[in-house]
Amino acid sequence: xxxxxxxxxxxADILNAEVKLxxxxxxxxxxxxxxRSVLVPENSLFFALSSHRDGHExxxxxxxxDIRNFVISEKKYIEQYTDCNxxxxxxxxxxxxxxxxxxRKHFDLKTIGITGSNGKTIVKEWLYxxxxxxxxxxxxxxxxxxxxxxxxxxxQIDSNNTLGIFEAGISAVxxxxxxxxxxxxxxxxxxNIGEAxxxxxxxxxxxxIEKLKLFKDVELLIYSPEYVTEINFKKLxxxxxxxxxxxxxxDLRIIAxxxxxxxxxxxxxxxxxxxxxxxxxxxxxxxxxxxxxxxxLLALGYSPEQADTRLEKLSHVxxxxxxxxxxxxxxxxxxxxxxxxxxxxxALDFLNQQNQHPKKTVILSELFETGQDDLDLYTEIADLLAxxxxxxxxxxxxxxxxxxxxxxxxxxxxxxxxxxxxxxxGLQFNHETILVKGARRFGFGRISKLLTQKIHDxxxxxxxxxxxxxxxxxxxxxxxxxxxxVMVKAFSYGSGSFEIANLLQFHKVDYLAVAYADEGIAxxxxxxxxxxxxxxxxxxxxDAIIKHxxxxxxxxxxxxxxxxxxxxDYRFDYPIxxxxxxxxxxxxxxxxxxxxxxxxxxxxxxxxxxxxxxxxVASGEAEHDGFTxxxxxxxxxxxxxxxxxxxxxxxxxxxxxxxxxxxxxxxxDMVRLGIGLYGFDSALVHNRGLQTVxxxxxxxxxxxxxxxxxxxxxxxxxxxxxxxxxATVKIGYADGYGRAFGNxxxxxxxxxxxxxxIGSICMDMTMLDITGxxxxxxxxxxxxxxxxxxxQLASDINTIPYEILTNIxxxxxxxxxxE
Ligand SMILES: *Cc1c(COP(=O)(O)O)cnc(C)c1O
Numbered sequence: 001x002x003x004x005x006x007x008x009x010x011x012a013d014i015l016n017a018e019v020k021l022x023x024x025x026x027x028x029x030x031x032x033x034x035x036r037s038v039l040v041p042e043n044s045l046f047f048a049l050s051s052h053r054d055g056h057e058x059x060x061x062x063x064x065x066d067i068r069n070f071v072i073s074e075k076k077y078i079e080q081y082t083d084c085n086x087x088x089x090x091x092x093x094x095x096x097x098x099x100x101x102x103x104r105k106h107f108d109l110k111t112i113g114i115t116g117s118n119g120k121t122i123v124k125e126w127l128y129x130x131x132x133x134x135x136x137x138x139x140x141x142x143x144x145x146x147x148x149x150x151x152x153x154x155x156q157i158d159s160n161n162t163l164g165i166f167e168a169g170i171s172a173v174x175x176x177x178x179x180x181x182x183x184x185x186x187x188x189x190x191x192n193i194g195e196a197x198x199x200x201x202x203x204x205x206x207x208x209i210e211k212l213k214l215f216k217d218v219e220l221l222i223y224s225p226e227y228v229t230e231i232n233f234k235k236l237x238x239x240x241x242x243x244x245x246x247x248x249x250x251d252l253r254i255i256a257x258x259x260x261x262x263x264x265x266x267x268x269x270x271x272x273x274x275x276x277x278x279x280x281x282x283x284x285x286x287x288x289x290x291x292x293x294x295x296x297l298l299a300l301g302y303s304p305e306q307a308d309t310r311l312e313k314l315s316h317v318x319x320x321x322x323x324x325x326x327x328x329x330x331x332x333x334x335x336x337x338x339x340x341x342x343x344x345x346x347a348l349d350f351l352n353q354q355n356q357h358p359k360k361t362v363i364l365s366e367l368f369e370t371g372q373d374d375l376d377l378y379t380e381i382a383d384l385l386a387x388x389x390x391x392x393x394x395x396x397x398x399x400x401x402x403x404x405x406x407x408x409x410x411x412x413x414x415x416x417x418x419x420x421x422x423x424x425x426g427l428q429f430n431h432e433t434i435l436v437k438g439a440r441r442f443g444f445g446r447i448s449k450l451l452t453q454k455i456h457d458x459x460x461x462x463x464x465x466x467x468x469x470x471x472x473x474x475x476x477x478x479x480x481x482x483x484x485x486v487m488v489k490a491f492s493y494g495s496g497s498f499e500i501a502n503l504l505q506f507h508k509v510d511y512l513a514v515a516y517a518d519e520g521i522a523x524x525x526x527x528x529x530x531x532x533x534x535x536x537x538x539x540x541x542x543d544a545i546i547k548h549x550x551x552x553x554x555x556x557x558x559x560x561x562x563x564x565x566x567x568x569d570y571r572f573d574y575p576i577x578x579x580x581x582x583x584x585x586x587x588x589x590x591x592x593x594x595x596x597x598x599x600x601x602x603x604x605x606x607x608x609x610x611x612x613x614x615x616x617v618a619s620g621e622a623e624h625d626g627f628t629x630x631x632x633x634x635x636x637x638x639x640x641x642x643x644x645x646x647x648x649x650x651x652x653x654x655x656x657x658x659x660x661x662x663x664x665x666x667x668x669d670m671v672r673l674g675i676g677l678y679g680f681d682s683a684l685v686h687n688r689g690l691q692t693v694x695x696x697x698x699x700x701x702x703x704x705x706x707x708x709x710x711x712x713x714x715x716x717x718x719x720x721x722x723x724x725x726x727a728t729v730k731i732g733y734a735d736g737y738g739r740a741f742g743n744x745x746x747x748x749x750x751x752x753x754x755x756x757x758i759g760s761i762c763m764d765m766t767m768l769d770i771t772g773x774x775x776x777x778x779x780x781x782x783x784x785x786x787x788x789x790x791x792q793l794a795s796d797i798n799t800i801p802y803e804i805l806t807n808i809x810x811x812x813x814x815x816x817x818x819e
Contacts, residue, residue, distance in 0.1 A: 003159050004106050008069055008085045011045065014102045015095045018088040020078045026069060026085055031096065031155055032062070033148060037349050039384060041066035047096050048072045049148065055092065071095055093147060100151030100182045107157050111164040113185025115211045117194035119289045120145060120167040125317040126293045127165055130310045135163035141342040142819055145169035150179050168214050172200030176213040188215035188238060190223040191292055205230040212237055222292070222299050225250060242299035244291055252295045257287060266291065275304035278312045284752055290314070315440065321350055323499060323816035326451045331356055331433045336444035340367060341380065347437050348388040350818050353506040354433045355527025356498045360390050363447060365438030366397035378403040385409060396420055396442060417442050424450055457699040457730045460808055462495050464503050464818045466691035470677050471507055473689055477660055482667045483651065485511035487674035489519065489535065494805040495678060495694060498526030499816050505530050513672065517541035520550040533577050542566035551610060555579040555587040560600060573608035578642065582614040582635040583627065591638045598645030611651035611670065612639045620658030620682035632666050658683035680801045692786035696808065698731040700750070700779045712767050717743055718759025724771030729781045732764040736807035737783065740797040749782040750775050
C-alpha cells in the first residue's frame with residue numbers, strides 16, 4: 001500500500017470547500033493548529049481553530065513563520081495575503097476531523113481505541129511497550145485525545161503501520177460519535193469510569209453511554225463489569241467481550257493482589273485455571289492499568305506465560321517534562337523518557353517558553369523513527385533547533401555525529417552516555433536552560449542527575465498543564481474582549497516565580513500583578529516582558545520600579561506625590577493604577593478624595609492612568625451578595641467621576657477569582673485571576689471544573705514500634721496507650737506544615753492509607769501513627785494531592801487554602817511538570 005499524497009487542491013476537494021489557491025500543487029504533510037509550533041512551514045496546513053481566542057488572529061503570526069496554506073472560515077483574509085492557499089469552510093474543526101476520516105479510510109490496519117476517565121495514556125503507552133515487537137505501531141502522541149488531538153493523531157498513520165493505538169477523551173455529550181468515526185477501532189478498551197470531568201454530563205450513566213459510543217462497531221470490547229453497572233450489560237457494544245475484575249465474575253477474575261518489595265504479584269482465574277503475573281509497580285493506579293493490559297494481552301490471544309514475561313518488563317511512563325533548578329544557576333528540563341520527533345517538538349516548545357536565561361542548550365540522543373530517512377530526519381531536527389533558537393547541541397550516539405554538519409549552532413558529540421559522563425567535569429554549564437532529551441535506552445537519567453541540584457526529599461510538584469487548564473477554564477467564563485490580569489503575588493501563591501510567569505506569558509495573559517517591587521524585578525530579570533502592576537509600591541523602591549518598567553498601584557495622595565517626585569521631569573505617560581476603596585477599607589481612595597486626585601492627575605502629563613480598580617470583599621459568599629452589588633455600583637460611580645475629570649478612559653476592573661465565576665456584570669474591562677489558577681474557587685462546589693495543580697510530598701525516614709504507654713515527641717504529647725507503629729517523615733513547621741496539624745489534627749497518605757499525625761509537629765519532622773499499615777523508610781508520604789486535598793488541610797486547621805499554599809517555605813524544592 002502506498003501513502004496517499006495530498007495536494008492542497010485534493011484537500012479542498014475532500015473538504016468540498018470554496019478555495020482561493022495560489023499554488024494548487026502544494027503538497028501538504030503536516031497539519032498545524034498552533035502558529036507557535038511549526039516544523040516544515042512549506043508543507044504545513046494551518047487550521048484557524050477557535051477556542052477562547054479566534055484562530056484567525058494567529059494567521060498573521062503563522063504567515064510570518066512562512067506558512068502559506070490555511071483553512072479558514074472568514075473570507076476577509078484572502079484579500080490580505082495574496083501569495084497563499086486558502087480553503088474556506090463553515091466549521092474549521094469539523095473540516096480537520098473530516099480530513100482525518102478520509103485519511104483513515106486509506107488504511108485497514110488493526111486499531112485499538114481506548115477511552116475511560118483515567119489511565120488512557122498509560123494503558124496506551126504500556127500496550128505500545130507490550131506489542132512493539134509484533135507490530136509497527138502508530139499511537140496518539142502523549143495525551144492527544146480531544147476533538148482536535150484525535151484527528152491529529154490519526155493523521156500520522158502511514159502505510160508501514162500494522163497497528164494503531166489511539167485514545168479518545170470527551171468532556172460533553174455528543175462528542176464521541178465524531179471521534180469514533182475518525183478512529184474506527186476494531187478493538188475497544190474501557191479503562192474505568194470515575195468522577196473526573198463530570199461537569200459536562202448530567203449523570204454518570206450519561207457519561208458512560210457517551211463513552212461507549214466509541215465502541216459502536218468494535219469486534220472486541222475489553223472492560224470491567226465494575227464500571228458498567230449503570231447499564232444493562234446486554235446493551236454493551238461489541239461483537240465479542242472480554243471482562244476483567246477483582247471483585248466479581250469475569251473472564252479474567254483477579255483473586256489476589258500482593259505487593260512484594262516494589263512489585264506487585266497478581267493471581268487470577270482464567271479459562272478455569274489459576275494464572276499469575278508480576279507487575280513492576282505497586283501503586284493503586286498502576287495496578288489497575290496493569291490489569292487492563294493483562295486482560296488485553298489475553299484477549300488478543302497471547303498465552304498467560306507470554307503475558308507474564310512481557311508485563312514484568314513494563315517500564316514507568318513519565319509523560320511529563322520536569323523543570324527544576326540545576327547546578328550553576330541553570331534550569332534543567334528533564335525528558336529522559338522518549339525521543340521521537342513529535343515529543344522533541346513539544347519539549348523544544350517548552351524550552352522556548354523559558355525566558356530566564358538567554359542561552360539554551362539541548363542534550364539529545366539519537367532518534368529512531370520508523371519509515372523516515374535519516375538524512376531527512378536529522379535535517380528536520382536541525383531546522384527545529386534553529387527555529388527554537390537553540391545555542392548549543394550536545395549530541396549523544398555515533399549515528400547522530402555523522403550528521404554534525406547539518407547543525408548550525410555550537411555542537412559537541414559523544415559516542416555514548418558514558419563518554420559524556422566522563423567528559424562532564426571539563427564541560428561548561430552556566431546560567432543556561434538545558435533540555436535533556438533521550439531515548440530510554442540511553443539512560444539519560446544519569447545526565448540529569450549530574451546537572452540537577454540535589455532534590456531534598458520534600459518536594460512541591462506543580463502541574464503546569466493543570467494550571468494552563470485552569471486559566472482556560474476562566475477564559476471560557478469571561479466575555480470576549482475582557483482582559484485578564486493574573487495575580488502572581490507571594491511567589492505565585494507559593495508555586496513559583498518566573499516558572500509560572502513564563503507559562504502565563506506564553507498563554508498571552510494581558511497583565512501580571514505582584515505585591516512588592518522585588519517580586520516584579522525578579523520577573524523582569526527572568527525575561528518577563530508582560531506589563532506588571534505592583535500593589536504595594538514602597539517609596540524606597542520607586543527608582544527600581546521605574547528602572548524596570550513596573551506599574552505602581554497608587555492608593556493615596558501621599559504615594560502619588562512621592563511617586564511624582566521620583567519620576568524624572570522628562571518622563572511622559574508613565575503607567576499607574578488607581579485603587580478605589582469600595583468597601584474593603586484597606587487601601588485606596590475614598591469617593592470624597594476624587595476631586596483632589598483628579599486635580600493632581602490632570603496636570604501630571606508624566607503619568608497615565610492605565611487602570612482604575614477596586615477589590616471585592618466577599619464575591620464568593622452568597623450571604624454578602626447585597627454588599628457585593630453595592631461595591632460594584634459604588635466603584636463604577638467613583639471611577640466615572642475620575643474618568644470625567646481625566647478626559648480619557650482607563651481600564652476598569654474589580655473581579656477576583658470568585659468574582660469571575662459569580663459576577664458576570666463585574667467583569668468590566670479586565671478581571672484579576674488569583675487562586676482560581678491554582679485550582680480553588682469558593683464560588684464553585686468542590687472546585688468543580690478546576691484541576692489540582694499542586695502535590696506536596698515527603699518521605700519516611702524511620703519506622704519505630706512503641707510499647708503500650710510510650711509517648712511520641714516533645715512534651716510527651718503523643719500518647720500511645722496500646723503501643724503501635726510510627727513513621728517519622730521529613731517535613732515540619734519550618735517547611736510550612738504548621739504546629740496546628742499536630743496530635744492527630746493533620747493526616748497524610750502513606751501507601752494509599754490516610755494516617756494521622758501523632759505528637760507535636762517538630763521544626764523539620766513529623767511523626768505519623770501508622771499502626772497496622774505496611775511502610776518502610778524511603779516510602780513516600782503525601783501531604784496533599786487531588787485525593788487528600790488542600791481544602792481538607794485548610795478545614796482541619798480552620799484556615800483557608802490561600803494560607804496553606806503561601807506557607808510552604810522556600811526550602812521546599814519546587815519541581816514543575818509539563819506534558
Ligand atoms: C490577591 C488579589 C486578587 C486575587 O484574589 P483571588 O481571590 O485569589 O482571586 C485580586 N485582586 C487583588 C487586589 C488582590 O490583592
